[in-house]
Amino acid sequence: MLAFLLTVEIGARLPDVLDPLILVMRVAAPLGFFVFFFVRDRYPELRGATWGGLAIADVAVGLLGAVVWMAPFILFDSLRPEDAGFDPAQLGEEAVGLTLFLRFAGYTGVTPFVEELFVRSWLMRYVDVFDTRRDFRAVPIARFTWRSFIVVTLYFVFSHVDWEWGVMAAWTLLTMGWFYYRGHLAPLVLVHAVTNGSIFLAVVFFDGVFTDASGAPISLWFFL
Helix, strand or coil: CHHHHHHHHHHCCCCHHHHHHHHHHHHHHHHHHHHHHHCCCCCHHHCCCCCCCHHHHHHHHHHHHHHHHHHHHHHCHHHCCCCCCCCCCCCCHHHHHHHHHHHHHHHHHHHHHHHHHHHHHHHHHHCCCCCCCCCHHHCCCCCCCHHHHHHHHHHHHHCCCHHHHHHHHHHHHHHHHHHHHHCCCHHHHHHHHHHHHHHHHHHHHHCCCCECCCCCECCCHHHC
């Protein structure tokens, strides 16, 4: 998480000519650290999940999360931001495929692991013991307390831009409920990845398909 944030902050202060490198590093830096620790078996909270038919339910919750996230902005013109959002041609028309691949890899393959480990593994447990001498790792995954529930919800909401707060709150409530039911972090990584991947694919394949109140096509790139 820190590697990603530093890459974003440093990239914003560098010349535009380095944008291709920054786009790659925004994916490669957090992915590199994740893989480094994963191969050393430092994420026990990702092991031992029960899948079977529940994996289908995980995917369904992820798809529902994408609908919850996108539907209000498509249905209500006043909710859509003025910001055009992600530009797939930011590196030039000849590099659109590469740009989309990097965005998809980061959004769907990296962010779910990094964010779930940071928020629902570390932060959620740490807030329950920060005022004691207990190790956060002694707190069971997905244990409900009002303190951790409120802190995680507030983190998810306010770590996003203000026009996303409403849908982020709804998505957080949906996924927190599923997290308590599943009792394991790995299924939430899958849920998160399905939500993000579904949003990405919807933007790519349905951009301009929906229309606003005046009949003009809606650009969906602001979702990314």
